[in-house]
Amino acid sequence: MKKSLMLYLFILAILMNVFTYSFYSGEVKFGQERYDKTTKKLRDSISLMKNKLAEADYFSLEHNENAQNYFDNSASGGKVILYEKLIPVVTEKLLDFNSNPKGNPYTGQDQIGPNKFIINKVKILNHRWIIADYSNGELWGEVLLKYFVDNDDNITFEINQTWLYQK
Template sequence: MKSKIFLYLFVFVSLICLYLFVSSGKMAKAKDDQIIKLNADVTQLQDSVQALQLKVLEMQYFSLENNDDALAYYDHLQMNDPSRYISDKLLETNETKGDNPLVPYEGMESDFKINKIKVLNHKWIITDFSDGKYWGELLIKYELKDDLGVDFTTLDHLLYTRSN
């Protein structure tokens, strides 16, 4: 009787070991497949990140912050962020009552004010303006003087028309 119990126990333990061996092999294969899929996803994400980095670099090409030659014009002024300073001075023109004096149009819904500013280099700025319903863009020439005053001159402008 004792030998039969050991025989049944041995067979039972052998079946459990066989089950664990087979299931661990399937689990390992499933995990390997999952790792391969995740590696493919990581490669795809790295390619996407690289494409976005190239796009950002391309978008930053025309900006004062990345133009060392243009920044050299402001070395004698000892400014940390000339682009920010110029943008702030341009936004101050919005504080006048009525339309912004640099915008050559009269606001139709309210006053035209400058919204977005991109300092291209040491001479030019491109801006977006709007009255809440209508919008346009300006190309502005500016001059930053030694006394930190800024003169703005509108070079060109456009107003988008609504087509409904």
């Protein structure tokens, strides 16, 4: 009886080891497959976001080589303007007009009520055009501006078109 009990325990131990081995090997395989699927989804999402960002930045001075070359006047004897340094300078200069008591004159809007119109966000599209978002806290609009940089590094702006959204 003792021998048969030992035989049953031995068989039971072997079965437990086989089932345990198959369970854990399946769990590792399942975990690896889940990791691979998640990684693939994340890579696809990152790739999709990179493509969307590249599409959104198509109209920007940072990614327009022809517009960047406009500021390289060294061939004609002029001076070189680095677009990386120009972008923050132009943006800051345009936003400095927000301190005007009547509001930013480059919104193309006169003050309506007690609040003045100020520019909130600026995007430099190329060597000539800027698009900006403005508001007075109640009304919102957008403006398309021309900008010019002369040889003395003076920056001037000109309103091309403005749009004020209705409430």
